[in-house]
Amino acid sequence: MAEYIIKNGHVFDPLQGIKGDKADVAIKDGKIVKDNQVSSKAKTIDAKGKTVMAGAIEIHAHIAGPKVNIGRIYRPEDKLFTYTPKKGNIRMAGGTSIPTTFKTGYEYAKMGYTTAMEAAMPPLFSRHVHEEIRDTPIIDEGAFPVFGNNWFVMEYLKNNEIENTSAYCAWLLRATKGYAIKLVNPGGTEAWAWGLNCLSVNDPVPYFDITPAEIIKGLIEANEYLGLPHSIHIHPNNLGNPGNYTTTLDTLKLAEGYKAKNKFGRDQVMHLTHTQFHSYGGDNWANFESKSKEIMDYVNKTKNITIDTGNVTLDETTTMTADGPFEHHLTELNHLKWANVDVELETAAGVVPYIYSPDIKVCAIQWAIGLELALMAKDASRCFITTDHPNAGPFTRYPRVIKWLMSAKAREAQIKAFKNSDKVIAATHIAGMDREISLYELAQMTRAGPAKSLGLASMCGGLKPGMDADVVVYDFSPDKPVANPDQIEAAFSRAAHVFKSGVEVVTNGEVVNNGNKRTIWVNAKVKENPQVMRDIQEKFLKYYSVSQANYEALGHHFIPNPYAIEVDASQ
Amino acid sequence: MTKTVTDVVCPFCGTLCDDLEVVVSDDGKQLTEVYNACVIGTEKFLHSQAKDRVTRPRLRQEDGSWKEISYDDAAEYTAQMLAKAKKPLMYGWSSTNCEAQSVGHEIAEMVGACVDNTAAVCHGTTLIAVQDIGIPSCTLGEIKNRADRILFWGCNPAHAHPRHMSRYSIYPRGFFTGKGQKSRKMIVVDPRVTDTAKLADVHLQVEQGRDYELLNAIRVALNNEWLPDVVAGIPAQKIREVADICKSGRFGIIFFGMGVTQTLSKNHNIDEAIALTKHLNEFTKFSIMPMRGHYNVTGSGEVLAWQFGFPYSVDLSRGFARYNPGDTSTIDLLARGEVDAMFTLGSDPGAHFPISCVKQIAKLPSVCIDPHQTPTSGVSKLHVPVAFCGVEVGGNAYRMDNVPIDMRKVVDPPAGMLTDEEFLIKVRDRVKQLKGAA
């Protein structure tokens, strides 16, 4: 493998506490090494006057699997005017909010992202998710199977059987080659199978006689029993509704008293995702307002929680979630085309296009809330930037979100451009905020932070020798004042150089190599549990529509290049 | 001695049953018995053992006879044909695995082909409707466990998806449907008294081609509004009865087939059926699902969608993907004489396209990749027999509800035969050379 030495760049690496000092980064055999460990043949990259960071990490995006693909299938219009032709080994690619798999890999890489997590994998469809992951070049990917409406989980937790829940979770992670325990509208999606919902953490789930709160607490306990790299990753109940911030606080409070137990350096026991969608006040769309302060006051003082933002980017997009009842609610609101898939014993999903118009007050308030969350974060390493792609906007808008976070001037310009500017200002805190996120904080929010939260901090998200050589050089000088905030957006849109596991995949903003992507999954070992194995067998015989022998995602076609993280909870 | 392979996946229809048991000889070369499959599936497995099977590629000679050639020569011929063509059509993809589809798409991208699957003559109009209005659906296990209202509209599973009713929709006892068939009301809409209709609680013998009106009339009945005495041959009273049955269920589903996709109103029929489903969700829980025909036509749509963004009728000839049914769709491309080479894999357009389109195929340079002799191989210049997918080679396939199932290999193909994927890799590598590095 080629050796590289990236010279004289301004390095930002929260893992090592490096805050923009001039330093060299050396790459050998796919790893970062000390700068005296490369030979004289090492290719020199001149990063003078440029910013150097580890590859960025996407902690939550919908980029592979059945609901993403129904989005592609039913929105031909999403491809209009977006296609780039094949060039050498680089495949043709197109799409905006639901890009083709090739485009997904290429666009992440161009922005300097080298690892991404698919946020919701329906277990029955894991083979589909993995086929798409396989066809997404360059970036390492993992996928979170959903557990929050799973019949096994609800039945075990009804009787508070944590050990059985854990054994089942370990089995399902292995069968689906999954990465973490994801919950989406716990209990509410099962209720949706009958056209119902659970809007608070105490609403009982029909038939199963359990509450969302019990499911959430039980899965926190199972997660820590297993000692998984990531914590539970939760999309709480009551998404998108005015006044839902109380449900969010109720959810966050369920983590009180729990402590992380794992060997990966993770501190949190709950990751709350796309927090913007859960920070709403008011009780209707007329008095809808930001409750970011109430949420962040709690998050800032509570160390065992991490969050991501879910920033609205003011674009036309395609919403998709395992929160089936929410998508039905949304199609009733905007009357755009609705796709739904209920998945036996496990989950559901809905898809509806959405236009976040700057002319609509509610959309502008949502925009403000997403930014407020990040700007109010006291600890940037516990608050990560996402757009909940494609729900609040396409991931390709990260550079614009970064611009808004790094420049009060850019925010001001956007606020002025809103049709209902005064009403938006009255319902939010954004107008008075002058904080500008620094490059170091940006590296915390997009690199070191998510790496630690995911339990990957020893592998990626930093530039310590021995770590994977995921390195980005941005054509952005921290020394010079930014004359025009659009420079920020331009620099973070197209990296000057991107290395993935030591391979140069992007040069001058163009993809030059398809890389050698890996599928990351968690192999958790538990004590033999004959009862759980019998229960699984019985459910497959009686209630599943596929046989147990045909359930697992196995083999080269699905996971050509696996990277298994081993966890041993058998003691 | 023999051994039994269990949990075998049936490569016939979109029901994609995965509980077959197949008995094979100890050396894995002979397949002797098939259990749990329907008659069609059984025939598919057993026919793979036919002694008169074609096992090597054959090239049509001047005098009309076949000449046997090697797979390498066949790959060369195919690669040359595709590389030379300005706008080749690569059609089929529904009776093969996703692995082969992926390789085929790489070839299509290099040669600038139009890629289309059998949705073109099956559920293509469904996909158009889904693009208009969306689709509330579910997996088949949800039907088994919850559904108490089952509508079959313009489809005849007793003939086309023989185990559908017993595995998923009518007879099984699921979690919330412990009484099986007794838990369910079955409604069939069909202009004939089909063998499915004979099992129904209610059969609406709609006038052929008047499905749109009947669907619309049920929506009117849901709103308790005025109806004429008779709509599409069905008395208003009967229509109101059906609307009430649907409303009063806890979980309902409409399965639909060619009876609505291929009649004159086409995608508009499906628009209305989906609108009815959406409408019913105001009263209870309702889903709708197309009864997909080929076992992996769904998979072809999925792979095309994640690789190119569109589920069928994808035109790559301009160097990027375009999609516009009526323009980039196979039947229209052939009818307008717009393509200059025909590549068929995993389908039989010779038997299933209108004859005017087949006549066009016969005029073109053509390659047919199919384990069987078919009308398509009968009009093609080159016939490449391959291993039976799902019998002699495994691979991924998508069921009609989009659930992916990895098929199993149960016996070896006859010595020296290639699989779809293996043959396509040869063609791809040769096309790469012919097209140079770019």
Next chain:
Amino acid sequence: MAAINLNLISGRSIQQGVAIEGGKEKPAYRTAAGIIELDLSDLKKLGAWKGTNVRVTSDYGNVIVKAIETTQGPHPGIGFIPMGPWANSIVNPNTYSTGMPTFKGTPVKVEVAINEPIMLGIELVQRQCGVKVG
């Protein structure tokens, strides 16, 4: 000779399904799909015995098939030919810009053609396409 006008639909039958997997070059395929299923009343109007060869003609072509009494009736006024080359010799190929031919609902005329042979599936297609076979 008597002739009747019908509305033609095509579609699957389980016999057709078995036959295509058994081999389209075989006579069994013709037995399964080289037929038209008629309502008994229409057979009477035609004045034909069950099992008589008939010529079915549409605006798009004509084909010889065997007239049999339907097992999935009554459906007076509707003729059913299982999907395959026989049906496709006469269906309406127009897509009206949807990509989909109008496989169901083609007006046809049916007349007795007792001495005309019914071709095998592959042969029927090859003949119409003018393919030279050795």
